[in-house]
Amino acid sequence: MSTCASVIPITNANPEPRAWGDLVRENQVHGSLYTDPTIFQEELRKIWFRTWVYVGHESEVPKPNDYVMKSIGPEPILMTRDREGRIHLLHNRCPHRGNRVCMTEKGSARSFTCPYHGWTFTNDGALRGYPFPSGYEGVDRSELGLGKVARVASYKGFVFGSMAQEGPSLEEHLGAAMQAIDALCLTSPEGEVEVTAGFLKHKVKSNWKFLVENETDGYHPSFVHASIFEVAKSGIGSLYSSDSTAVSRYFGQGHSENDLRPEFRKRDVPMSWFNTTADRLPEYTRSMEAAYGVEQARKIMIDGTPHIMIYPNLFIAEIQIFVIQPLAFNESVQHVTALQFKGAPDLNRRLRQQTMGSVGPAGFLLADDAEMYERTQLGVQAKSPEWLYLGRGKHRERTDENGYLIGDATDETPTRGIWRHYRSLMEAA
């Protein structure tokens, strides 16, 4: 009788279906959603390796044969541009013995050669050849290329990947988030944003969902960021106060925003969204007026850029983009960089300077957010009470003229929406 095979329990292959309704309620979520490693594994399968996930921006691989290392969840991904200019998302894993084929952050390469046994792949993923080919008689090379992310699509330069062959299109997934990206691009005199300043990679001992929820949580800024609001002349604090006219909004598909435009329109000052005035950016103002006309340019420069969380991992934070990467149930990385607007060098310089001050491991704002992520992760491991409360503003939730749910600036309307969406994704087989 042989027993050695059966001593290794097979876990996770086909887990018992979970009753998600027992974990996600209308005004509450269960703490184990942040602390259970088996839930994290299930999230990888049902969210990260199935839905559309933001990977990178086309401007990060501007020329044919450029590549950059990216990720989808913990999975390492190469974003390449082939010699015809097409973008590919490839798994960074050799199909021979599993070696990493690329170890450099970014560069230019027509092909990748695996250092282990010398297999070579073109930058669209196809196997070009292997050494000593007589050992591979009758082998079909076309089956031995690099793994490809099943679907790749981009919207205005933002490249998304989905590991599922089938499913909603990127447009269906983005929905109203497309208009937010449109508004973002309008802030550029050439209608385009660029991601060219390199990323800060900020690691936190926290579940990724705490990060997602925090991005459009208008309740915390007055408290978590009190130290910097107190010492810097920043107009941010008042945007997230109880008498702010800004609204929080849930768009569906997991996407949410803090719409600060009502406050900026009330101020009626171009560039107040960036805590400055148009006359301090004369070059930018001139090119905006030349591109859109004086009146339209003024409108754009008053409204500013969006503050939108595109589920599950792209946060456009007015002047920065954050890309959320989960590594484990209690470990995540925030990749952050300054947005750069094509044709706006004077604005871009200030965007970089301000971004460097605010975000990353030592940032005036983000180090304190990160501290909260880590403390919530530590706190939620405590036993009681088991549930987290997210009912703020439920009684005053309403729909706007487009049918989206909105709440006051400090309400948890976005968070509730995110969890309803989460539940629907996790309930799917």
Add this chain to the structure above:
Amino acid sequence: MNVEDLLLHHEVSQFIYREARLQDNHEYDAWEALWTDDGVYWIPANGDTSDPELEMSIIYDNRSRIALRVRQFHTGKRYSQSPRSPLRRVISNVEILENDGTALVVTANAIVFEAHARGDTIWGSRNEYQLRREGGTLRMAGKKVVLTNNERALYSMAFLI
């Protein structure tokens, strides 16, 4: 090496050790007073060849932003340093690379041990100081901290490094 060189090396080392002690002890004002009026505090990300005027750095503070950083600590609500991380650092390999009489370029290695609720972290770096003699004493006109692992994802480091 003549006696003058030895004395200068001693003076420079003492300056750097003092800076380290002020940082370890969270003596923010005394630390800020080490800076010249045009001081630049730079912690590059992604290697040490990036251009801070074009690419993201972890810190790229001019003198007024250094002051802002210190004022933020003093509010007591800089939560990433409230409670403060207990710190202890070792500085070594102090070398004077350039000396034109008033301005010096000095390098040193640093290992910083940080205790934090998330766990203990060890930070390693090569530091490059631009020192200047002003009114008889040395002041810091530039400090560049090249973290050994600055190409990887890093935990928060909101203390003075």
